[in-house]
Amino acid sequence: MAMVGGTTQEMTIRDSGAFLKALAAEGVTGTVGTVGYCMGGARALNAAASYPDRIKAAASFHGGNLASDAPDSPSRRAADIKARVYVGTAGVDRSFPPEQSARLAEALRSAEVDHVIENYVGVAHGWCVPDHGAYDAAGAERHWKRLTLFFAETLGRN
Template identity: 35%
Template sequence: MTVISFGMDQGVWGNMYEQHVTVTTKHGRMPAFAACPDGAGPFPPVIFYMDAPGTREELRNMARRIAKQGYFCLLPDMYYRLGTVEFDIPRRDDAMSAVIRASMNSITNALVTDDTAAMIAWFDANDKVRPGPVGCVGHCMSGCYITTVSARFPHRMKAAASLYGVNIVTDKPDSSHLLLPQVKGELYYAFAEHDQSVPAHVIPELRASLAKTDVANTVKVFEGTHHGFCFAERAVYNTEAAEQTWADIFDLWKRKLT
């Protein structure tokens, strides 16, 4: 599919309005992919935080799926501080994995908070974006970020979803679960049953932390799944779990954003 600049694509996705855009942050110029239904709108905004392998067509297709449901989806390149970082995932080997880990570790909760402030300002300046509540979703490394931004922007972030998120509960002073009392929106966490990136104590501690708040939340563990089960291009893809997760998230956003 050819991505065109704020035009209309009539391919498999139907009439779609999409563009590669630039969001100016306090740290520089952050490239992002924007998609929404063709038409005047305005549409409720959703931020799609990437996973560790970074922005790629697989994620842009997910952004288009979100847009097809009636949302303005923004997929930022969170590695912009490093320059242009793109990984050819089918050729992934140990050397590439090391670079991916280093790229992932270059991002912090504080930096994502800064970037999210810039994206919300960008939404507010866009006529196609409906003012008010914002939704978000994050895969893998961004599971902790959706929690953080829900707390840092409680007046705007009303519906956040984490898919097999990592580093949500840590022993660090900036661990996102410590911010849960500040959250005003609704949170959704989907975990894989088998995930070496999520220590055994994380899910029980997350549930316990949520129980101490009045935050509306859902925490699910999908039986028989592995980390990354929503990615159709991976061997661990689980159709049933992935589609249930999509349904859950769209239900959340419909209730909170529309």
């Protein structure tokens, strides 16, 4: 956790740019999607805000602090997001409580971002991760179907 805590949104944004350049060097120059889990959820949305010409789909599952008071909170960058956004929230999640969900929804709505925020009622933070104590097989399968459909619809690929 010390290593994870030592990373920042800015580091991830910089790394996202490097990944996009590496993809372009391999001939992948079209639009792409990004997905993040837990703290990666905010990073996926901030990457979409930072690279709106390349990232056309951004998804977050059990993402935390997506609409906090922090200066690097994705809700503060909603106007920069041109991607379609999907947010799957845990039924009860201290890192993304209902008031943050409402704040994020309002920020995305005000910025005219095409988005869905879906509550996975009955599952806990971390439900998608097989080796996590909160893993929920039915919820994980549901998330996978939603994610693959979201990418297929948004990016036009399977």
